[in-house]
Amino acid sequence: MPTEKKKEFIYEAALSLIDESDDVSKIKVVDIAEKANIGKGTVYEYFSSKxxxxxxxxxxxxxxxxxxxxxxxxxxxxxxxxxxxxxxxxxxxxxxxxxxxxxxxxxxxxxxxxxxxxxxxxxxxxxxxxxxxxxxxxxxxxxxxxxxxxxxxxxxxxxxxxxxxxxxxxxxxxxxxxxxxxxxxxxxxxxxxxxxxxxxx
Amino acid sequence: MPTEKKKEFIYEAALSLIDESDDVSKIKVVDIAEKANIGKGTVYEYFSSKxxxxxxxxxxxxxxxxxxxxxxxxxxxxxxxxxxxxxxxxxxxxxxxxxxxxxxxxxxxxxxxxxxxxxxxxxxxxxxxxxxxxxxxxxxxxxxxxxxxxxxxxxxxxxxxxxxxxxxxxxxxxxxxxxxxxxxxxxxxxxxxxxxxxxxx
Amino acid sequence: MPTEKKKEFIYEAALSLIDESDDVSKIKVVDIAEKANIGKGTVYEYFSSKxxxxxxxxxxxxxxxxxxxxxxxxxxxxxxxxxxxxxxxxxxxxxxxxxxxxxxxxxxxxxxxxxxxxxxxxxxxxxxxxxxxxxxxxxxxxxxxxxxxxxxxxxxxxxxxxxxxxxxxxxxxxxxxxxxxxxxxxxxxxxxxxxxxxxxx
Amino acid sequence: MPTEKKKEFIYEAALSLIDESDDVSKIKVVDIAEKANIGKGTVYEYFSSKxxxxxxxxxxxxxxxxxxxxxxxxxxxxxxxxxxxxxxxxxxxxxxxxxxxxxxxxxxxxxxxxxxxxxxxxxxxxxxxxxxxxxxxxxxxxxxxxxxxxxxxxxxxxxxxxxxxxxxxxxxxxxxxxxxxxxxxxxxxxxxxxxxxxxxx
DNA sequence: CATGAATGAGGTTTCATTCAT
DNA sequence: AATGAATGAAACCTCATTCAT
Missing domain, CATH: 1.10.357 (Tetracycline Repressor; domain 2)
Incomplete structure (x- = not known):
């Protein structure tokens, strides 16, 4: 999957959690990764921080x-x-x-x-x-x-x-x-x- | 100081930090206590949680x-x-x-x-x-x-x-x-x- | 109340909590004081530590x-x-x-x-x-x-x-x-x- | 190291401290971790609480x-x-x-x-x-x-x-x-x- | 004597981030 | 490129103890 596509995939996972969440600061990287069906470490291949x-x-x-x-x-x-x-x-x-x-x-x-x-x-x-x-x-x-x-x-x-x-x-x-x-x-x-x-x- | 007065004192400290802060979730109990010139533990005498x-x-x-x-x-x-x-x-x-x-x-x-x-x-x-x-x-x-x-x-x-x-x-x-x-x-x-x-x- | 009598009063409070408790280390001074119907600080008039x-x-x-x-x-x-x-x-x-x-x-x-x-x-x-x-x-x-x-x-x-x-x-x-x-x-x-x-x- | 092996490794560290200790409740997680030569946080990868x-x-x-x-x-x-x-x-x-x-x-x-x-x-x-x-x-x-x-x-x-x-x-x-x-x-x-x-x- | 408000050291637990594989 | 085990800084909260009243 091309990089930009993968990032969008992660965006969607993050956004769905943002909407479900009462408090954005409580969202965990591991949850985003899970939602996106990727490993926790992989997130850091695409983004420098949470x-x-x-x-x-x-x-x-x-x-x-x-x-x-x-x-x-x-x-x-x-x-x-x-x-x-x-x-x-x-x-x-x-x-x-x-x-x-x-x-x-x-x-x-x-x-x-x-x-x-x-x-x-x-x-x-x-x-x-x-x-x-x-x-x-x-x-x-x-x-x-x-x-x-x-x-x-x-x-x-x-x-x-x-x-x-x-x-x-x-x-x-x-x-x-x-x-x-x-x-x-x-x-x-x-x-x-x-x-x-x-x-x- | 009566309890309610003390609580208001702590409220004011908290509110000033809330206003200074970019992100409410990043405020620390110890900061609120310091701002109110009281000990960290004292906060918990008046409130059950942050x-x-x-x-x-x-x-x-x-x-x-x-x-x-x-x-x-x-x-x-x-x-x-x-x-x-x-x-x-x-x-x-x-x-x-x-x-x-x-x-x-x-x-x-x-x-x-x-x-x-x-x-x-x-x-x-x-x-x-x-x-x-x-x-x-x-x-x-x-x-x-x-x-x-x-x-x-x-x-x-x-x-x-x-x-x-x-x-x-x-x-x-x-x-x-x-x-x-x-x-x-x-x-x-x-x-x-x-x-x-x-x-x- | 004479000192020794008061101490015995506190002993009884402590013992009843020891027996109720699953874990002696979890008993709090404040609980003993409450059980003995005295103030938390008073305990330290009679004992140097918990x-x-x-x-x-x-x-x-x-x-x-x-x-x-x-x-x-x-x-x-x-x-x-x-x-x-x-x-x-x-x-x-x-x-x-x-x-x-x-x-x-x-x-x-x-x-x-x-x-x-x-x-x-x-x-x-x-x-x-x-x-x-x-x-x-x-x-x-x-x-x-x-x-x-x-x-x-x-x-x-x-x-x-x-x-x-x-x-x-x-x-x-x-x-x-x-x-x-x-x-x-x-x-x-x-x-x-x-x-x-x-x-x- | 497989999970079960690692847990046993941590058990041994905990047990040696339990035996050294006068009071089980005084044992600190950080001590167990140090004894096992692992990080404090690692303990919580294997156990949900102390x-x-x-x-x-x-x-x-x-x-x-x-x-x-x-x-x-x-x-x-x-x-x-x-x-x-x-x-x-x-x-x-x-x-x-x-x-x-x-x-x-x-x-x-x-x-x-x-x-x-x-x-x-x-x-x-x-x-x-x-x-x-x-x-x-x-x-x-x-x-x-x-x-x-x-x-x-x-x-x-x-x-x-x-x-x-x-x-x-x-x-x-x-x-x-x-x-x-x-x-x-x-x-x-x-x-x-x-x-x-x-x-x- | 008696008190309880105030304290802060100390402990548990979380979680973003790293890095060896 | 992808992973997830390992990490430890950071934050919450507890509670024995003190001390001014």
Whole structure:
């Protein structure tokens, strides 16, 4: 197996443990190795330390997610369709797995310091990712201006916050309001979409 | 020193380390003891384990913060004044300290699973706190309706999300947009306030 | 309360814990203090260390037992009556409590090294006790010669072993043969008595 | 080195420390590791806890001793030769080492409660060993009946006690009567043998 | 005298990392 | 390249003992 493939294999093992775990710091190298069906020592053929491995695994996941989002964004679709697809993507991520990672992404604003020790290790890739993220958000905004949904392109902070808030909407709902006190799927997506519109109008 | 006072003393030591620390799990009992100028063994006279101590410390901080917020909310002030004070409170918390705890509170929606292992130890007090938090939010909303800022009291989810989003606004700004690309203090508070208004109109 | 009385009070607490315990080394000073209804610090007003306390407690028990045995030995009774009373004394000790101590006494031959660390602390009193024990045994032998049960006083080793073996008889029976495969109370006392006779004839 | 061989290696280190030690509970894992010329952590690759290791070490020793005794018992030899060999085995054990263990075996009748905490960990193997011990004793008795030394096979308790007493004889002598007041080697073996004969006649 | 809060030496156990195979 | 046995630093927690009140 080529090196990069093997590393991805290990990433997946690490990520599944990160999601199962209550406490990332409690994950053991031996568990990751076992999950990946390789020997404990082999991990060190590919990564210089456990922290490096964890950091790279999260970076890997983040990249995959950004790519996934970007792929879902098609020029041929209307803005609302694209925006909705992005929100659906967030939701499906929450429903399925990688909740830890999701917190990491969407809440990086307030939560990233929880991982500062990781951040120092993933500083470069994390900054790169934040750039990608920002570019993707900007593509969204530009599209919304292009489609005439938003009259004029607002300042950076405003659109960054609008999209973050929109995502917060679906996340809060998913986590705390599922069931009786909340809305149905269609309604919450609509509400999140409207959040974007309202905040930038 | 009475027991409760001593415990609070230890809480403060723990909290200051939690805030200084990149990684809560790396904090050592001996460090907390040193910070509190007491012996290692003394910690165990007051707490049954390190985890218990950390969990109680965070609960203590959260309670203090909620109380602080509620105290800042005066019936004699206008809604906007009250709301602004609440946002200032969030900001001052971020600027000064307890960033970890802030993440804990404001992002509990998406981030709480990061603390699952703590939560299990502080389940009861945490639920109580979330109830307090919700009650405080509701007091805000009621005031805004009473003052005629909002025409009619919206559904639970809507106002909960509106306030969360408003707080997200100041947090994102504080963390990522300080300096050139952002706004000044007055502007960002105004923007956060408007977020609440917009989202509930 | 006079000092000696208080010490005896603490001895009794310690002894009851020694008997309840699987492992003498696991007994905590705080437990002894609690059992004696005194403060932890008070223990150190009477004893210089935990080991000292344990050692003295055992010595106290041993002395009490020897005295008890000697008191049971009356010149006016026949040898067999006296011997039987001694065996009953052993049995009652086993049935009631102080099994640990009993092991200590009767099995000091092979078991005492288990307590070497204690022995060093109780060396003097232990030697004194062994002397008392020996004197008591000798009184038994002399009586048996005097009463004509044994023709001639045998060498030290022989009578010491004969009595030890006799005691072993009731102990083994009590511990392992109670019930179906064993004898009734009368029979086993008789058997133990006969052991003495046989071994010295 | 295969796992079982390595464990035995660690057993031997532990046993030598048990014998040197005044107090089993004072033995440190690091000492056992040093004695075995391995790292402290390595011990935990083979045993789940210190108590487990101690318990298994004693079980190991007991098994070895029982096997040794049984091997020494040959059908082609006379009963007295066999019995004498068994007693010699006890004595050589006492002279050389494993005094703690010896107490454990021969005095298990009255002393086993001293090891209750160990027993709980080695319950199964200990029961198995006691069965082996009993079977060995019975083989001895049967041989004595077969050889006509004893007329008729006595009840279980009687022969069990007779052999125990016989062993007690050599143990007491070895521990307390070596030198002036005692007998020479030949005499004490003879005396112990006669104890068996007398008690079953 | 009596106390128990405070202490810290000391012991157990964990686990990331190494390295010989 | 892959392994996993071996390691020991590091951290938690216990508890005998002290000492100020």
């Amino acid at each position: 922290e490096q491995l964890i950091a790279e695994s999260i970076t890997y996941m983040l990249k995959k997610w950004i790519n996934h989002l970007e792929d879902s964004f098609g020029e041929e679709r209307s803005f609302k369709e694209n925006y909705t697809l992005m929100l659906e993507s967030v939701l499906s991520l929450m429903e399925k797995k990688h909740r830890t990672i999701l917190g990491f992404i969407s809440m990086s604003e307030s939560g990233s310091h929880l991982y500062k020790s990781l951040n120092s290790l993933m500083k470069d890739s994390f900054e790169e990712l934040q750039k990608s993220n920002l570019q993707f958000y900007e593509k969204i905004v530009d599209k919304s201006v292009e489609d005439g949904i938003i009259e004029e392109k607002p300042p950076l902070f405003d659109w960054y916050f609008a999209i973050s808030s929109s995502i917060l909407c679906v996340i809060i709902h998913e986590k705390h309001f599922e069931g009786d006190v909340g809305y149905n799927h269609q309604e919450i997506i609509e509400k999140a979409y409207n959040t974007y519109i309202k905040l930038l109008s | 985890e218990q101590l950390i969990a109680e410390s965070i609960t203590y901080m959260l309670k203090k913060w909620i109380n602080h917020l509620e105290d800042s909310f005066g019936e004699e002030r206008s809604f906007k004044e009250n709301y602004t004070l609440m946002l200032e409170s969030v900001l001052s918390l971020m600027e000064k300290k307890h960033r970890t705890i802030l993440g804990f509170i404001s992002m509990s929606e998406s981030g709480s699973h990061l603390y699952k292992s703590l939560n299990s130890l502080m389940k009861d007090s945490f639920e109580e706190l979330q109830k307090s938090n919700l009650q405080f939010y509701e007091k805000i909303v009621d005031k805004s309706v009473e003052d005629g800022i909002i025409e009619e009291k919206p559904p639970l989810f809507d106002w909960y999300f509106a306030i969360s989003s408003s707080i997200l606004c100041v947090i994102i700004h504080e963390k990522h947009f300080e300096g050139d690309v952002g706004y000044n203090h007055q502007e960002i508070i105004e923007k956060a306030y408007n977020t609440y208004i917009k989202l509930l109109s | 080991e000292q306390l344990i050692a003295e407690s055992i010595t106290y028990m041993l002395k009490k037992w020897i005295n008890h045995l000697e008191d049971s030995f009356g010149e006016e009774r026949s040898f067999k009556e006296n011997y039987t009373l001694m065996l009953e004394s052993v049995l009652s000790l086993m049935e009631k409590k102080h099994r640990t101590i009993l092991g200590f006494i009767s099995m000091s031959e092979s078991g005492s090294h288990l307590y070497k660390s204690l022995n060093s602390l109780m060396k003097d009193s232990f030697e004194e006790l062994q002397k008392s024990n020996l004197q008591f045994y000798e009184k038994i032998v002399d009586k048996s010669v005097e009463d004509g049960i044994i023709e001639e006083k045998p060498p030290l080793f022989d009578w010491y072993f004969a009595i030890s073996s006799s005691i072993l008889c009731v102990i083994i029976h009590e511990k392992h043969f109670e019930g179906d495969v064993g004898y009734n109370h009368q029979e086993i006392i008789e058997k133990a008595y006969n052991t003495y006779i046989k071994l010295l004839s | 108590e487990q290791l101690i318990a298994e070490s004693i079980t190991y020793m007991l098994k070895k001793w029982i096997n040794h005794l049984e091997d020494s018992f040959g059908e082609e030899r006379s009963f007295k030769e066999n019995y004498t060999l068994m007693l010699e085995s006890v004595l050589s054990l006492m002279e050389k080492k494993h005094r703690t263990i010896l107490g454990f075996i021969s005095m298990s009748e009255s002393g086993s409660h001293l090891y209750k905490s160990l027993n709980s960990l080695m319950k199964d193997s200990f029961e198995e060993l006691q069965k082996s011990n009993l079977q060995f004793y019975e083989k001895i008795v049967d041989k004595s009946v077969e050889d006509g030394i004893i007329e008729e096979k006595p009840p279980l308790f009687d022969w069990y006690f007779a052999i125990s007493s016989s062993i007690l004889c050599v143990i007491i002598h070895e521990k307390h009567f070596e030198g002036d007041v005692g007998y020479n080697h030949q005499e004490i073996i003879e005396k112990a043998y006669n104890t068996y004969i007398k008690l079953l006649s």
